[in-house]
Structure formats: C-alpha cells, structure tokens
Amino acid sequence: MNYSTEEKARLLEGWKESGMSISAFVRENGLVRWTFHKWIKAARDLQQSFVEVSAQVMQPVTAAPEILIEKGGVRIHIPLGLGIGELRSVMEGLGAAL
Numbered sequence: 131m132n133y134s135t136e137e138k139a140r141l142l143e144g145w146k147e148s149g150m151s152i153s154a155f156v157r158e159n160g161l162v163r164w165t166f167h168k169w170i171k172a173a174r175d176l177q178q179s180f181v182e183v184s185a186q187v188m189q190p191v192t193a194a195p196e197i198l199i200e201k202g203g204v205r206i207h208i209p210l211g212l213g214i215g216e217l218r219s220v221m222e223g224l225g226a227a228l
Contacts, residue, residue, distance in 0.1 A: 138169050199224070 133141070145155045145166075152170075156163045197208040201224075208220060 139173075141166075142169055142173055 141159065141161070144159075145152070148155055150158070152163065152166060155161075156166045195210040197210065199206040199208065206220070206224070208217065212220070
C-alpha cells in the first residue's frame with residue numbers, strides 16, 4: 131500500500147505519542163517494519179536538512195550621488211564618478227558644447 135506524505139507523518143506522530151516500540155506499533159497498525167524504519171530515517175534526514183535562519187532587516191539602498199539634468203520631459207542621471215571623457219560624450223549627445 132502506498133501512503134501519502136500526510137499519512138506517513140500522521141503515523142510517525144502517532145508512534146511517537148504512543149510510547150510503543152516500533153515492533154508493537156507496526157504490528158498494531160498493519161505496517162511493514164522495514165518500511166516504517168525508512169519513514170523514520172527520511173523524517174530525521176528532512177529535519178536535519180533545515181537550518182533556522184534569523185530574519186535580518188535590510189537597510190534601504192541609498193542612491194549614489196549624481197547630477198540630474200531635466201529638459202523637455204527627459205531626465206538624465208549622471209553619476210558623479212563619471213570621467214570627463216564620458217561626461218563630454220553625454221553632453222555632446224545632448225547637443226551641448228563643453
């Protein structure tokens with residue numbers, strides 16, 4: 131018989147709460163001992179594969195300093211770290227002479 135994940139979890143929890151030995155529990159519930167052992171091992175492996183991670187509050191990203199040029203509904207953001215050659219190219223592209 132195939133058992134769903136929920137059924138396996140319910141049976142494992144029932145066994146833990148019963149205080150019975152594995153042999154007695156599987157006999158009483160008509161389970162195969164070897165299969166039940168596989169379920170126990172899988173549940174332990176699953177529990178060990180999760181690590182609790184505490185939540186951390188992320189600080190908002192602050193915008194890098196920049197020059198903002200607005201003209202005719204167009205906004206151009208130029209980082210302050212831009213080199214003179216790059217700035218010249220931007221300005222020439224806008225039709226401004228340096």
